[in-house]
Amino acid sequence: MARTIVIYIDIDDDLGEIGIETPVIGEEAVRKAIDTASExxxxxxxFNSMVAAFNTYKRLKREGEDVEIVFIAGSNKSELEAQLAFSSKIDDVIEKLHPDQAIVVYDSPEDAKAIPIVQSRIKISAIEQVIVEQHRGVEETYMLIGRYLKRAFSEEKFSRIFLGVPGLIFVLVGIFSLLDLSYYIGPVILATIGVAMIIRGLRIDEQLEKWWENSVIMVITSVISIISVIIGIVSLDLELQSIRIMTLSQGIYIVLGTLLPYFTFSIVVLFSGKAISKAVYRDIRIWHDLIKVVSTIFLYYVIFDFLNEIIRNQFLGGEALFTLALSSAVIISSYIALSFVEKSKFTKTG
Structure with missing residues (x-):
């Protein structure tokens, strides 16, 4: 008879916050965990998912199945940390129980991210998502709101948004008021909220966390890169304020000419940071990033010459196009040659 384990998944470790250490293995240990959670x-x-998992276990046991129940949590830190912690615990459980298949019980989309981790180690025979529907009165609604507010202030992943963003806005408003720059307060607030939405929506904060855990260099270069872009935008604003009347060609030249050095520097810093990270770990693929650095610098000079010719009304196109074609040919040839070298090296090692 195949041995089955019923796994309740708690990827963000809510159980740890009430003092329950996982993995919790076996009927008696799970009963105690449910009693603690009920308080x-x-x-x-x-809690409803824990009870649902336990009920599934009891039903299978009554039917004579060889079954065991397990509660496994991840971590309440970053998403990466949670998945790594869960992976380690599921390995321990499998090594201890030697199951043939698993039934997974979970309640939230966050918990669902652990399902592929389980699936990579053991056959999943069934998946149950617990969705709780409750009708609450006014008092219960206030209790629910209070509970979520508490999470917003105490849990790191929520407090970043609910405390971090408003806090940053208040600080910026205070600084701009002291500097007598009240005119910029409105745009600054909108920009701050917009940036926060982009960062959270595109999960840039999670990517930065991964970079920080894997390479501090990438985080530092990312910060320098962002600062460079911000300085470029401020410089452009100051430049546009100092000029009242301009032609279209002058406007294009001023916008691109002002932003181009800062944006180029930002990109070069990012690629250089990646190259330094690879150099630290002696990764042969460092040349990919060095090619990108050289290409960015070449492109900067080509565009800059092009802009200078436009503003002087001397654009013939020949010199800029020749430089672009020559530099492209050199870069592409170097890339092809280095690709062959890399492939031959990996072939020899393999």
């Missing part, structure tokens, strides 16, 4: 999180969907 702290009886209205939480996590």
């Amino acid at each position: 702290y999180m009886v209205y939480d969907s996590d």
Whole structure:
């Protein structure tokens, strides 16, 4: 008879916050965990998922199945940390119980991210998502709001948005008021909220966390890169304010000519940071990033010459196009040659 484990997934480690260490293995240990959870999180969907997993286990046991129940949590830190912690614990459980298949019980989309981790190690025979529907009165609604507010202030992943962004806005408003730059407060608030939405929506903060865990150099270069872009935008604003009347060609020259050095520097810093990270770990693919640095610098000079010819009304196109074609040919040839070298090196090692 195939041995089955019923796994309740708690990827963000809500159980750890109430003192339950995972993995929790076996009927008696799970009963105690449910009793503890009933004192702290009886209205939480996590509690309902725990009970649902336990009920599934008891039903299978009554039917004579060889079954065991396990509660496994991840971490309440970063998403990467949570998945790594969960991976380590599922490995320990499998090594201890030697199951043939698993039934997974979870409640939130965050918990669902652990399913591929389980699937990579053991056959999943069934998946159950617990969705709790409750009708609440006014008092219960206030209790629910209070509970979510508490999470917004105490849990790191929520406090970044609910405390971090408003806090940053208040600081910027205070600084701009002291500097008598109240005119910029409105745009600054909109820009701050917009940047926060972009960062969270595109999960840039999670990417930065991964970079920080894998390479501090990438985080430092990213910060320098962002500062360079901000300085470029401020410089452009000051430049445009000092000029009242301009032609279209002058406008294009001023916008591109002002922003181009800062944006080029920003890109070069990022690629250089990646190259330094690879150099630290002696990664042969460092040349990919060096090619990108050289290409960016070449492109900068070609565009800059092109802009100078336009503003002087001397654009013939020949010199700029020749430089672009020559530099492109050199870069592409170098890339092809280095690709052959890399492939031959990996072939020899393999």
